[in-house]
Amino acid sequence: MEDARKEQLEALEVLAEFNDRLVKNMNIIVKELSGERLDDTDKFLKSIVDAINWEIQVVNGTMEALNDGKERVNKESFNAAVVALSRAIGENDDAKMAEEFKKIIPVFEQLGVSAKEVIK
Structure with a gap:
């Protein structure tokens, strides 16, 4: 049990480092999908x-640690945002994808904050 918790915390450490770059890239892709496409x-x-x-x-494997003591990540709203983005990507519509990325960026920013809080 203690090993599982340790593994979850290690995964969250990697996520915390990785997440800032992902959020930055999400903001860039919004611009590109909003009419500034590049090659x-x-x-x-x-x-x-x-x-x-x-x-x-990582979230699916660490939800227990993420929400230990209090709810930091609401699984239903997190999943809803992911499904909405997935649908927009499936439609291959730049405007819809940009809109859904705008909606999901705060969700992933909060995930980063939550991961950092848990690993402190």
């Missing part, structure tokens, strides 16, 4: 989606 926008978008998926896996 590598699709490749950049894929790398961001891969990073989001990795963070989702």
